[in-house]
Amino acid sequence: NDPNKERIQLNCATKAQLTESSNDGGAASSIAVVMSTVNPLGDSGSLNFSSSRFLDDEEGINLYISYFVNTGHEREGNNYKSPDEGTFSYTVTDGTFNAKISELVIFNEADETETLTLSANIEY
Numbered sequence: 001n002d003p004n005k006e007r008i009q010l011n012c013a014t015k016a017q018l019t020e021s022s023n024d025g026g027a028a029s030s031i032a033v034v035m036s037t038v039n040p041l042g043d044s045g046s047l048n049f050s051s052s053r054f055l056d057d058e059e060g061i062n063l064y065i066s067y068f069v070n071t072g073h074e075r076e077g078n079n080y081k082s083p084d085e086g087t088f089s090y091t092v093t094d095g096t097f098n099a100k101i102s103e104l105v106i107f108n109e110a111d112e113t114e115t116l117t118l119s120a121n122i123e124y
Contacts (some may be wrong), residue, residue, distance in 0.1 A: 006040050007037075008035045009034045011030075011032045012030060017071070031073075032066045034065070036053075037055065037060070044090065044092065047087065048088075049082040049087065050062050061088050063088070064080070064082070065081075066079045067079075078116050079085065080107060081107065083106065092099055095124060097123070099121075103117060103119050
């Protein structure tokens with residue numbers, strides 16, 4: 001049972017990959033960006049980042065990035081997750097989710113010394 005009942009996943013692919021079926025179980029993409037929470041998001045809020053892929057904190061959010069295998073990307077097969085510090089603030093206006101990540105250092109799940117630094121404006 002996955003306790004993360006709320007999940008947004010965005011898979012990113014090149015046009016050529018959309019016709020492939022040989023990478024990562026036919027995912028036909030290079031990278032997946034996943035946000036998961038225990039409860040549905042309200043109209044606005046602030047959640048605490050968690051490194052746990054399976055949250056038990058109703059005030060937590062996990063940001064997870066997977067680089068799929070068999071894509072030729074230098075980071076293929078690596079998975080990165082958010083730290084156990086910092087907050088994620090968001091709003092939902094007229095059905096559009098908005099959030100900004102000024103700077104967030106996420107780390108390789110297998111080797112916690114390798115990191116990626118993210119910044120993004122999210123509108124979904």
